[in-house]
Amino acid sequence: MFEALADRLEGAWKKLRGQDKISQSNIQDALREVRRALLEADVNLQVVKDFVTEVETKALGAEVITGVRPDQQFIKIVHDELVQVMGQENVPLAQADHSPTVVLMAGLQGTGKTTATAKLALHLRKLERSCLMVATDVYRPAAIDQLITLGKQIDVPVFELGSDADPVEIARQGVERAKAEGVDTVIIDTAGRLQIDQDMMAELARIKETVQPDETLLVVDSMTGQEAANLTRTFHEKIGITGAILTKLDGDSRGGAALSVRHISGAPIKFVGVGEKVEALQPFYPDRMASRILGMGDVLTLVEKAQEEIDLADAEKMQEKILSANFDFTDFLKQMRLLKNMGSLGGIIKLIPGMNKLTDDQLKHGETQLKRCEAMINSMTRQERQNPDLLASSPSRRRRIASGAGYKETDVSKLVSDFQRMRNMMQQMGQGQFAGMPGMFGGMGGPAAGNSPAAPGWRGYNSGAGSKKKQKKDKKKKGFGTL
Template identity: 85%
Template sequence: MFDALSDRLESAWKKLRGQDKISQSNIQDALREVRRALLEADVNLQVVKDFINDVETKAQGAEVISGVKPDQQFIKIVYDELLAVMGEENVPLAQAYNAPTVVLMAGLQGTGKTTATAKLALHLRKINRTCMMVATDVYRPAAIDQLITLGKQIDVPVFDMGSDGNPVEIARQGVERAKAEGIDTVIVDTAGRLFIDADMMAELASIKETVKPDEVLLVVDAMTGQEAASLTRTFHEQIGITGAILTKMDGDSRGGAALSVRRISGQPIKFIGVGEKVEALQPFYPDRMASRILGMGDVLTLVEKAQEEIDLADAEKMQEKILSAKFDFTDFLKQLRLLKNMGSLGGIMKMLPGMGKISDDQLKQGEVQLKRCEAMINSMTPKERRDPDLLASSPSRRRRVAGGSGYKEPDVSKLVSDFQRMRSMMQQMGQGNFPGMPGGMFGGMGGGMPDPYAAGGRPAAPGWRGYNGGAAAGKKKQKKDKKKKGFGTL
């Protein structure tokens, strides 16, 4: 997602490199590239026009900051405007003063509405809000069964009255049941259609009038691009929405929906779906999304994903092992499995600043190399995992591991030697020394990984270089944020 948009925007920054200042004449080519980038991302045409006009006005009136290059300053202006389009900050889900809080889910068929209902229920359960889901989609075959199955998977109750019930009555009784049982939040899954029709809107309006929801969330398929804008406008005008959930944001969507929905409806995007798994729902943070669009990564989301998987006590023990050079293959295997639980390697790498340019081939090679490492470690004895030096000094042990994992002895030898170098390097880093990164453990990704701070690479971004004290300050801020959040070893 957003790869094509990011590439196009980078072309815009190049138009200003080498310039002494921002002027009316030298920003026109950059603005033309930004306009083309947004149109190719399938952003609503009126949103594009307003965006370009606002950026042009702000760029012409911008005071040149000492020590900041014009292309860096232009990026900051575009970043600020992206925030203005998507919303300045995350808007949390409403919570009614008198329980239960009622959330009405609306949208067309095929947008992932039922799955989004379960994802939202799980998200709320993780923050200690009790939930009940109400199945009112009596038209789509197996819709009720799907919600019941998802409910069992996430341990959230589902209220239904079968496929013969009246949707409005099902919603009313579901809310009453939740109130009687002291449930904190009720999420009502409504029926969708392949297209907007009068009957669907009338039914939604009746359910809304009956249960008086605190939130009406429109579930929008991010793949629909400009269609998302017209869909949002129609639902908002006829039903009145309070927010949106964008699904399929992990797919090949070009990003147009994320930049159109809020500007068209005036209502915030509250969550985004980033995968098929029921855990794959994230609160929407406009500043983080803007950073990802501009190739700055999304370290905060990466930290939060890690926090969900990391036990702080284990992280402290791991840190002690690293500092004392006692980090072994068992620890490394635990870290690999933690990485898997956090998502795909590609998804994680692209959250790191400057890593958006890694090619799919490089990421695939990296995935293959991780699997090779795991297979060889799994073929070691517990004693060999605890003491890698045993393998380093014994060719017969290496041959046995190679045979058990399906690889060759040189592969095992390389794994052991690379691991020992990495362990030594990690110990030195813990002592304040920063030696060069060895090329080996993830050699499948090779030296092809781009350096985010390399000369001629992606231009500086707010808070990394050119802003907030330059690269050193940016790195110090990352370290401080990680320490503050209790971020463990990865």
């Protein structure tokens, strides 16, 4: 997402390179590039006009900072304005004083509303909030079955009365059930249509009047661009919404929806869907999104992803093994699987500052090489995984592994030699200095050596890393070291 917008904006910075200061004359070309970038990203025209005007005013009025180049100062101004347009700060989901908190999900058919309902339930469950999902979409074939299936997948109960019941009555009884069982949050999945119509709006209004939700979230397909903002405004005027969830932001979205929704509709974006998996939902942070758009990465989101997967005790044991050169292929395999659990390699890499320029081919090549490594390690015996030196001195073992994995002996030899070199370098680096090993991906056939943002899994954590449950038990631990 946003690659085209980021490339266009980079062209704007280039217009100011080599200049002594920002002036009325030299800023016009840069502003023209910014305007073109936003229009091509399908940002609402009024948003573009207001954005460019604000950037120009702030740029010309900015004080010259010693040691800061004009293009750097201009980037900072554009970044701050992007944050302003998208809402300045994250707006968390409401949690009512009474129980349960009721969340009403609305939206057109095909936006991913039912899946977003399950994603939100899983997100809240990770925050240790109990949930009940209520299926009121009695019109779309298999909509109720879909929600039940998703509920089983994430271990969240679903309340339903079948496809013949009145949606308003289903919603009312669902909330009553949650009250009786002491459930913390109720999420009501409502019916959608291919387009806005009076029947859908009337039904939503009746459900809302009956259950009195604490949140009314509109699920919007980010692929619709600036139309997403107009849709949000229409729902807000007719129903009254408290926020939006943007889905499919991992696809070919050009960014227009993310940059238009808040400014046009007045409703904040609260969450974004970044994949098809039920875990792929993230709280929306305008400053982090602005950094991604400008190619600065998003280290905070990367850290949060890792914290969800890494256990404190495992991290401490792994660090001890690294420092004592006892890190073996079993550990390496474990870290590769950890990386998979955090999401796609491409998605993780693009959160790292400076890595947005890696091409899709490079990322795909890196994914392929990780799979090759995993296949070869899986062909090893337990003894060979625990003692990689056995493979360095035994061609017959390497041939057997290569045959079992479907690769050449030279591939296994390269894996072993690169692993030993990496392990030696890791031992030589001091505690807390795991900042990336030259040749890690390059040596194993991924992106070129020195260009790799991260070695699988182990890179970037120290003994402070931990799961959320562990962090609550040990509040003195502070998370991650270098990334």
